[in-house]
Amino acid sequence: MGEYHGAGTNSMRDLPSVDAMLNRMGQQVAQYGHVQVTNTLRDALTAIRSELLSGVSYENLESVLRQRVCSTLALDNGVSLRPVLNLTGTVIHTNLGRAALAEPALAAVVRCASGASNLEYDLAAGERGDRDTHVEPLIQALSGAEAATFVNNNAAAVLLVLNTLARNAEVPVSRGELVEIGGSFRIPEVMERSGVKLVEVGATNRTHLKDYEGALTANTAALMKVHTSNYRIEGFTHAVREIDLAGLAHEHNIPLVVDLGSGSLVDMSAYGLPSEPTVAEIIEAGADVVTFSGDKLLGGPQCGIIAGKRELIDRIRANPLKRALRLDKMTLAALAETLKLYLNPDQLAERLPALRFLTRSVADIEAMARQMLPAVQNSLGPEYRVTVEDCQSQIGSGALPVETIPSCALVVRACSGKDSVLRALAKALRDLEVPVLGRIHDGCMVLDLRCLERKEALLEQLAMLNDTTR
Ligand SMILES: *Cc1c(COP(=O)(O)O)cnc(C)c1O
Numbered sequence: 451m452g453e454y455h456g457a458g459t460n461s462m463r464d465l466p467s468v469d470a471m472l473n474r475m476g477q478q479v480a481q482y483g484h485v486q487v488t489n490t491l492r493d494a495l496t497a498i499r500s501e502l503l504s505g506v507s508y509e510n511l512e513s514v515l516r517q518r519v520c521s522t523l524a525l526d527n528g529v530s531l532r533p534v535l536n537l538t539g540t541v542i543h544t545n546l547g548r549a550a551l552a553e554p555a556l557a558a559v560v561r562c563a564s565g566a567s568n569l570e571y572d573l574a575a576g577e578r579g580d581r582d583t584h585v586e587p588l589i590q591a592l593s594g595a596e597a598a599t600f601v602n603n604n605a606a607a608v609l610l611v612l613n614t615l616a617r618n619a620e621v622p623v624s625r626g627e628l629v630e631i632g633g634s635f636r637i638p639e640v641m642e643r644s645g646v647k648l649v650e651v652g653a654t655n656r657t658h659l660k661d662y663e664g665a666l667t668a669n670t671a672a673l674m675k676v677h678t679s680n681y682r683i684e685g686f687t688h689a690v691r692e693i694d695l696a697g698l699a700h701e702h703n704i705p706l707v708v709d710l711g712s713g714s715l716v717d718m719s720a721y722g723l724p725s726e727p728t729v730a731e732i733i734e735a736g737a738d739v740v741t742f743s744g745d746k747l748l749g750g751p752q753c754g755i756i757a758g759k760r761e762l763i764d765r766i767r768a769n770p771l772k773r774a775l776r777l778d779k780m781t782l783a784a785l786a787e788t789l790k791l792y793l794n795p796d797q798l799a800e801r802l803p804a805l806r807f808l809t810r811s812v813a814d815i816e817a818m819a820r821q822m823l824p825a826v827q828n829s830l831g832p833e834y835r836v837t838v839e840d841c842q843s844q845i846g847s848g849a850l851p852v853e854t855i856p857s858c859a860l861v862v863r864a865c866s867g868k869d870s871v872l873r874a875l876a877k878a879l880r881d882l883e884v885p886v887l888g889r890i891h892d893g894c895m896v897l898d899l900r901c902l903e904r905k906e907a908l909l910e911q912l913a914m915l916n917d918t919t920r
Contacts, residue, residue, distance in 0.1 A: 462502060464511050468492060471515065482523050490526070494518045534885040535908060539857060539898030540846035541807045544632060546887070548745040548752065548847055550803040551784055552791055555750065558783035569779045582767070584782050588789035592715045593729040595740070595757035599767045600785070601775040605635045607741035607754030608709050612644035612674075614769045615705060615739070615762065619671030622649040624657035624690070626683055627676040631711075637676055646671075656688040662698055672707050673699045675737075677727065679711035682852050696736025705738035705762060712847060713742030713755075715792050721799050721809050723845075724853040729757060738762055744781075746847040749804030750788035751781045807901045808845060808855065815899050816858040822905050826860055829912035833871060835863050843900045855900075862888075862895040869893065882911045 468491050472479060479487050494515055498508075508514045536546050551559075562569075572579035582599050589598035601607050612621065623637065628650070630636045641648045649670075651661040662673060673695050692708060699706040712726060719725040726747060732740050739762050744753035754775075756766060766772065777785070791801050799809045819838040827836045839861045842854035864871035872895055879886040879895075886908065888897040902908055 537897040539843045542846040549749040554787040555784040558787040562783040596760040597763035598757040601754045604743040604754040606775040616671035617645040622665040677711045692735035708737040710742040712746035751784040860897040
């Protein structure tokens with residue numbers, strides 16, 4: 451098999467025509483369609499023609515052509531977005547799709563997406579309804595907010611809030627909170643695109659209430675506080691609490707907007723995790739509008755949630771940009787079911803995958819690692835040495851950036867100590883049908899098992915590593 455360069459002699463005349471090949475490739479035509487096979491054939495013929503002109507020759511032109519067309523068709527029609535095993539130790543990993551959805555949320559997506567639904571139809575009144583009404587009462591119940599509206603992600607939430615409440619006006623923000631989130635979301639840039647003039651106040655490490663006070667002008671439309679979700683300023687620091695900022699804002703009849711980033715609807719310390727501010731606490735402290743993500747700690751689908759005072763939420767919802775940023779039915783269905791799980795906090799850690807992963811005990815993870823060790827060592831072969839070692843997981847997605855959670859990993863080293871051998875393993879793991887993603891650290895491949903719930907899911911993949919990768 452393969453292509454033989456310079457072995458035979460052939461000329462343009464030996465190249466089959468598109469029509470002749472189409473007749474001989476009936477199976478491919480049935481599978482991929484006439485148009486696609488024809489176009490792929492044309493491209494392959496053009497390429498081969500120019501190779502022949504440059505002096506290359508092939509043993510069997512037709513078989514070379516057929517092989518190329520088949521592999522191009524398979525590539526073009528392959529599934530690009532697919533499941534992977536997240537053994538990176540970062541539980542809510544933005545590059546790996548963030549939160550895994552709970553069973554009821556998945557079921558709701560299928561139910562609502564496979565047919566018509568009452569997305570914007572009020573069944574009780576028999577008239578047009580609003581899509582937000584399917585989720586708004588849940589956010590009201592879980593956060594104490596008067597009202598809520600929903601958009602594509604938290605970045606969109608910040609954009610829409612600022613554009614509605616502060617377009618062509620000024621918003622003071624502490625210099626310690628001019629956050630950049632991975633993937634190029636930067637508070638100053640989003641503010642600019644929202645049509646808002648950012649007024650920087652305070653210093654990187656210390657901002658006081660009087661700094662905000664000094665920045666207030668007749669053109670100040672809101673005060674804004676941004677949760678420093680993916681970094682922490684330590685040492686000689688001071689930030690103004692929401693409750694004090696709210697007091698100042700209300701004295702001047704302007705709203706306080708808080709971008710909470712991850713946010714949480716429950717106190718994480720109740721589950722033995724480091725605590726993040728809850729949405730209810732921030733609302734209670736007097737914030738008028740709070741924005742947060744649906745797929746970070748909340749554990750739901752990608753979306754941005756805007757909760758706060760009824761009058762402000764109504765204005766935000768009436769912004770024409772809301773139409774461009776609104777949620778689709780699948781996301782709304784998944785979000786509603788995710789939020790319902792929070793109504794029963796006793797079972798949340800079991801039912802919500804993100805929280806289930808985060809609260810798994812080290813003992814449980816270590817027991818799994820030890821059970822798997824012999825099979826994993828066997829699949830990887832003698833070139834690698836596998837051990838069970840302690841490691842640290844991270845929550846990810848900018849939640850609790852400094853704290854880590856003790857975990858346990860299968861740690862793989864190349865016996866030769868060669869980096870290239872370890873990199874070859876990393877590549878082979880990525881090439882598996884369900885790619886296995888670990889983290890390379892200090893000359894080892896660390897496979898943190900915190901997010902692995904079924905050991906067979908990994909063992910089945912490793913068993914497919916073929917001999918050439920050993
Ligand atoms: C993550 C984050 C965002 C962006 O949220 P997305 O849901 O990723 O769009 C904005 N602000 C803060 C503080 C964040 O942590």
